[in-house]
Amino acid sequence: MTIKNNNTKIVVGLTGGIGSGKSAATAEFAKLGIDIIDADEVAREVVVPGSEGLTKITEHFGPAILLENGTLNRAALREQVFNNGEAKQWLNQLLHPLIRKTMLQQIADATSGYCILSVPLLIEGNLAELCDYIIVVDCPESMQLERAMQRDGSSQQIIESIMASQATRAERLAAADDVIDNSKTLESLNEQVRALNGKYTSKYTAKIENSE
Secondary structure, eight states: OOOOOSSSOEEEEEEOOTTSOHHHHHHHHHHTTOEEEEHHHHHHHTTSTTSHHHHHHHHHHOGGGBOTTSSBOHHHHHHHHTTOHHHHHHHHHHHHHHHHHHHHHHHHHOOSSEEEEEOTTTTTTTOGGGOSEEEEEEOOHHHHHHHHHHHHOOOHHHHHHHHHHSOOHHHHHHHOSEEEEOSSOHHHHHHHHHHHHHHHHHHHHHHHHHHO
C-alpha cells in the first residue's frame, strides 16, 4: 500500500473481527511506546457531558436518553436505534464525522514515529484511506466465536449476528499488508507485534531519510 501522508508520520491501521485479539495486539504496541488511536475510545469521547455529540443526541431523543449523572444512557440509545433505520442513520451521520475529526486530530498529535489506528470496522467503515498500512489480527472464525462468547457472556446467536454484520475474514485478509496470527498463545502474538514494530520503525526511519 502506498504512503498516503505528505509528512513523515506513518499511520498503521489495525483491525480484526470480534474476538480476534485486537485489544491484546494494541496493548502490546502501546507497551512498546507506540501511540494508539482507539476508535472505541474516541466514540466514547465524542459523547461525554458537554460535548457537541451528547448535546445533539439529547436534543433529538430527549432527556430520557441520559442517566441521572448526565452521561449517555447507552442501553436507552440502543433501544432507540434498534430496528429503527431512520434513527440509526441520523445517529451515524452525527457521530461518524465527529469520530473521524477526533481521530485525525489524535493522529496529528501522535509523537511516535508511526501510530496505530485501532478500528474494529476499519474495512467496513471505509477508514482504510486514513492508513498507510493495514494490520489484520486473524484467527479461525470458530475461535472468534468461542473467545467472544467467553469474554462478553453473550449467546452464540448474538456473537454470530455481530460476525455476520462485519467484513468477512477473507475481505479483511485481502485488505491486509500484514497479518498477526492469533490462533496460538499470547506470547506468539506479542512476538509478532514486536517484529512488526521493528518493521514499521524501519519504514519510518527510511521515510525520514528520504524526506531530507
